[in-house]
Amino acid sequence: DIVMTQSPDSLAVSLGERATINCKSSQSVLYSSNNKNSLTWYQQKPGQPPKLLIYWASTRESGVPDRFSGSGSGTDFTLTISSLQAEDVAVYYCQQYYSTPYTFGQGTKLEIK
């Protein structure tokens, strides 16, 4: 199984500042047929289902604010929120869909400083 490890486990950032969350996979999730990384980022707020933010490691889902961006390749990935807003308080998860089981990271809790 591919192990997904996020860092940090929790993060406090001031409003308007940049937030960076890292995700590392235990093996490459680069899909050779399209040269894209099979990595998504989800946002989950309390009492709600997860919401898709980013897929193929860097493609922003329609309707997601452009302050959210994803980067990385192979085994190391990053979710960046360029200017933190109050509504961004949530838990963020990465997930690989390269091979089953489609494993998630343990989550990163983002709070306002």
Added chain:
Amino acid sequence: EVQLVESGGGLVQPGGSLRLSCAASGFTFSSYWMHWVRQAPGKGLVWVSHLNSDGSVTNYADSVKGRFTISRDNAKNTLYLQMNSLRAEDTAVYYCGRSSGYVDYWGQGTLVTVSS
């Protein structure tokens, strides 16, 4: 608008069974793979299972293999998860999700509690 509505959760004793349903609307259900993902109270997300558009290909997490069965009825636009030999550690909110490889749409979830 894509909608996924789970049902069938509840309280069940250890060793018991439960069948979850996920009613889909707003898209061509028969064209998409579908997933089940669960989340224990206060814990992270765990992928459970998925199946292909006609139900002929399925995959499971090791923790549920041999106990859970995923299936679908494309005529009814409904996804199912038959859960047998339930354990306390299966207690979780169970989400169904539409697949584009990743889950692009999620239901609101249904809570399964396994307890005596």
